[in-house]
Amino acid sequence: MEYKILGNTKERLSKIGIGTWQLGKNTKENEKAISLAISKDVNFIDTAEIYGTEKFVGRVITGKPGLFIATKVWATHFRYESVIKACERSLKNLGIKQIDLYQLHWPNPGIDINKTMKAMEKLVYDGKIRYIGVSNFNEKELKNAQEAMSKYEIVSNQVEYNLIQRTPEINLMDYMKKQKITLLAYSPFAHGAIFKRKYNELIKSLNELGEKYNKTAGQMLLRWLIQKDIVIPLTKASNPKHMLENIAATNFNINQKDMHNIDNLTPKNSNFGLSRFKDLIKYYLLFRTLLRI
Numbered sequence: 242m243e244y245k246i247l248g249n250t251k252e253r254l255s256k257i258g259i260g261t262w263q264l265g266k267n268t269k270e271n272e273k274a275i276s277l278a279i280s281k282d283v284n285f286i287d288t289a290e291i292y293g294t295e296k297f298v299g300r301v302i303t304g305k306p307g308l309f310i311a312t313k314v315w316a317t318h319f320r321y322e323s324v325i326k327a328c329e330r331s332l333k334n335l336g337i338k339q340i341d342l343y344q345l346h347w348p349n350p351g352i353d354i355n356k357t358m359k360a361m362e363k364l365v366y367d368g369k370i371r372y373i374g375v376s377n378f379n380e381k382e383l384k385n386a387q388e389a390m391s392k393y394e395i396v397s398n399q400v401e402y403n404l405i406q407r408t409p410e411i412n413l414m415d416y417m418k419k420q421k422i423t424l425l426a427y428s429p430f431a432h433g434a435i436f437k438r439k440y441n442e443l444i445k446s447l448n449e450l451g452e453k454y455n456k457t458a459g460q461m462l463l464r465w466l467i468q469k470d471i472v473i474p475l476t477k478a479s480n481p482k483h484m485l486e487n488i489a490a491t492n493f494n495i496n497q498k499d500m501h502n503i504d505n506l507t508p509k510n511s512n513f514g515l516s517r518f519k520d521l522i523k524y525y526l527l528f529r530t531l532l533r534i
């Protein structure tokens with residue numbers, strides 16, 4: 242397995258992370274897929290309090306040392322005391338003493354970011370978490386969160402990034418590169434949508450480009466992300482066959498010409514994903530927070 246350094250730290254993360262959103266009911270199959278990834282030296286697993294999969298992850302990682310566990314606090318829990326309590330709950334669910342990466346799941350304009358970040362700093366200071374990350378933050382939100390901290394740095398921002406959702410390329414990636422913040426690219430397959438009929442042509446082109454590397458369209462897609470230096474894709478696969486296929490994207494190289502060819506398969510401002518609803522989610526969160534629902 243090849244590794245990448247997380248943000249401005251010395252932490253080595255496998256070039257692919259395992260996501261655990263919507264794992265479905267077949268826990269045996271999910272467990273098998275994740276254990277398989279761990280046996281292939283994938284060390285990075287991502288969950289969130291809102292996914293309801295922290296206990297499952299806790300079970301799977303028991304007795305497996307050397308893993309890097311990331312989870313997230315949901316946006317309605319961003320008040321100082323709520324962050325601290327949410328972290329305690331996540332530690333209990335996961336059955337661990339320290340969370341490696343604790344992330345703010347979604348920006349919440351209804352809660353003062355200064356107070357939220359103070360709570361995050363306190364959690365590092367108290368040894369409950371090791372690193373602070375954010376998720377779905379734009380450049381301005383990221384800057385504000387950074388400026389709200391006095392002792393520690395933000396090491397990662399988890400955003401949707403794939404061939405049909407390329408908005409991070411507009412400004413965010415350049416800023417993150419300068420700041421040495423890792424981009425954790427969630428939904429590299431657009432939540433599986435990329436394999437649907439609508440994108441047949443795209444998949445066909447990726448398969449053609451993959452022929453000389455003996456790799457599939459999915460592997461080309463993941464590798465295209467991996468070769469962008471600050472990016473680590475976070476994929477979810479409950480099917481062990483998919484998991485193995487995805488892990489094999491960590492051990493080959495796409496040449497520069499083919500990287501450009503893939504770059505040119507979709508427009509740089511493609512925006513088909515979850516982020517389209519980002520503003521709606523923000524207003525929903527603001528509304529809920531103000532009414533304290």
Ligand SMILES: NC(=O)c1ccc[n+]([C@@H]2O[C@H](COP(=O)([O-])OP(=O)(O)OC[C@H]3O[C@@H](n4cnc5c(N)ncnc54)[C@H](OP(=O)(O)O)[C@@H]3O)[C@@H](O)[C@H]2O)c1
Binds near residue numbers: 399487
């Ligand atoms: N921070 C956030 O707000 C946020 C939002 C969304 C997601 N995430 C994180 O990112 C992770 C990944 O994103 P995601 O779950 O949306 O989806 P994804 O990885 O883009 O796609 C998962 C889907 O693709 C299928 N798949 C996986 N590998 C495949 C392959 N090699 N060939 C064909 N199909 C394949 C999976 O099927 P099977 O399951 O049948 O294998 C599943 O249906 C999440 O689990 C979560 O941890 C974070």
